[in-house]
Amino acid sequence: MRGMNGIGSKAAEGESRLHALMVASLGGDAGAYHALLDALSGHLRAFFRRRLAALPDELEDLVQETLLAVHNQRHTYEPEQPLTAWVHGIARYKLIDLYRRRATREALTDVLDEEMEVFASQDHEAMDAKRDVGRLLEQLPDRHRLPIQYVKLDGLSVAEAAQKSGMSESAVKVGVHRGLKALAALIKGEP
Amino acid sequence: MKTDDLVAMLASEADEVRPGTAQRRFGLAMMVGLPLSALLMMATLGLNPDLAEVTRQGMFWVKLGLPLALAGISLYAILRIARPGVRAPAAPWMIVAALMSIWLLALVVLVQAAPAERPGLLFGETWVACPLSILFLSLPMFAAAIWALRGLAPTSPPLAGATAGLLAGGTGAFVYALHCPEMAAPFIGSWYVLGMALPAAIGALIGRLVLRW
Numbered sequence: 571m572r573g574m575n576g577i578g579s580k581a582a583e584g585e586s587r588l589h590a591l592m593v594a595s596l597g598g599d600a601g602a603y604h605a606l607l608d609a610l611s612g613h614l615r616a617f618f619r620r621r622l623a624a625l626p627d628e629l630e631d632l633v634q635e636t637l638l639a640v641h642n643q644r645h646t647y648e649p650e651q652p653l654t655a656w657v658h659g660i661a662r663y664k665l666i667d668l669y670r671r672r673a674t675r676e677a678l679t680d681v682l683d684e685e686m687e688v689f690a691s692q693d694h695e696a697m698d699a700k701r702d703v704g705r706l707l708e709q710l711p712d713r714h715r716l717p718i719q720y721v722k723l724d725g726l727s728v729a730e731a732a733q734k735s736g737m738s739e740s741a742v743k744v745g746v747h748r749g750l751k752a753l754a755a756l757i758k759g760e761p
Numbered sequence: 762m763k764t765d766d767l768v769a770m771l772a773s774e775a776d777e778v779r780p781g782t783a784q785r786r787f788g789l790a791m792m793v794g795l796p797l798s799a800l801l802m803m804a805t806l807g808l809n810p811d812l813a814e815v816t817r818q819g820m821f822w823v824k825l826g827l828p829l830a831l832a833g834i835s836l837y838a839i840l841r842i843a844r845p846g847v848r849a850p851a852a853p854w855m856i857v858a859a860l861m862s863i864w865l866l867a868l869v870v871l872v873q874a875a876p877a878e879r880p881g882l883l884f885g886e887t888w889v890a891c892p893l894s895i896l897f898l899s900l901p902m903f904a905a906a907i908w909a910l911r912g913l914a915p916t917s918p919p920l921a922g923a924t925a926g927l928l929a930g931g932t933g934a935f936v937y938a939l940h941c942p943e944m945a946a947p948f949i950g951s952w953y954v955l956g957m958a959l960p961a962a963i964g965a966l967i968g969r970l971v972l973r974w
Contacts, residue, residue, distance in 0.1 A: 633764055651844070
């Protein structure tokens with residue numbers, strides 16, 4: 571039973587700090603959003619590592635896939651809901667999805683209830699992702715790939731990206747948005 | 762791509778998000794699904810010609826009330842389970858309570874009736890058409906609810922699909938009750954319930970296929 575209270579209070583602390591970041595990011599605060607995703611990637615890595623003992627190679631891929639899902643589903647978060655429950659719901663869904671794809675039966679029961687644990691620990695030692703999201707990006711059609719490449723990776727402004735790609739500014743914005751969804755779908759479709 | 766790069770990429774995409782997405786999507790789904798279902802009923806089956814008269818009977822309101830209750834419970838549940846980490850633990854019990862109420866009423870009616878009348882109370886004149894018509898009239902709401910769910914993130918696709926199906930079934934049965942001439946509780950408790958269960962079962966199967974994210 572050692573450390574149970576420790577886990578509880580650390581998790582509660584994480585909840586209130588990350589909840590504030592989430593609420594700010596939903597209001598359009600990119601700095602808060604960056605801090606949130608950073609913290610979440612550490613929490614998710616620690617959360618998944620304990621549950622992927624049999625599939626260690628999958629860890630970083632799953633962290634990335636879950637971060638992308640967090641991003642694509644952020645409109646399903648309501649501020650009155652505990653962020654812990656929302657993130658745990660997504661993480662658990664992605665983990666079970668992976669188990670199903672791999673047809674392993676690794677301690678499914680272990681995943682089910684320990685909601686509080688998601689924010690209890692962090693792990694910032696990223697291993698190399700086996701799946702290269704950058705390579706997947708190349709499979710997207712130009713109307714999705716170019717906006718993401720120019721705006722997200724090269725750091726151009728939307729106006730510059732529009733000029734460079736010959737697309738309208740709104741098409742660039744839509745392209746980034748849709749492209750990230752398409753990327754998530756590609757990841758899901760990968761065996 | 763390194764995870765840190767992915768984080769940086771996603772972080773620059775911090776668009777403002779208005780709360781209440783689930784409510785807005787299902788509000789829109791209802792506004793399209795319910796009138797379309799009513800239109801479908803008027804065009805193919807027609808209103809019950811004795812409608813004005815039957816509104817004076819209590820059973821008519823029971824016949825409207827059961828589908829309305831089940832649709833309401835499903836709507837409450839689906840607005841919750843369409844979002845990660847939100848459950849609706851009370852919903853199964855509310856559904857059980859609604860079903861128990863109509864079955865209890867049906868039982869009382871059957872027990873009190875003369876044995877020769879009982880088959881008529883159960884089967885009426887339209888027991889084959891009833892569940893199939895309800896399934897048919899549930900289609901617009903079914904499609905609309907699946908559309909609404911596809912923009913959200915249900916963590917149990919089969920359960921979300923079944924709930925969408927029950928919402929559609931309740932809507933379809935509500936609309937069908939405005940056409941249907943049957944007035945016996947045993948009939949409502951069997952064929953209406955079957956008609957609403959069909960889209961729910963179909964929803965569970967379809968949900969598994971189309972609601973993953």
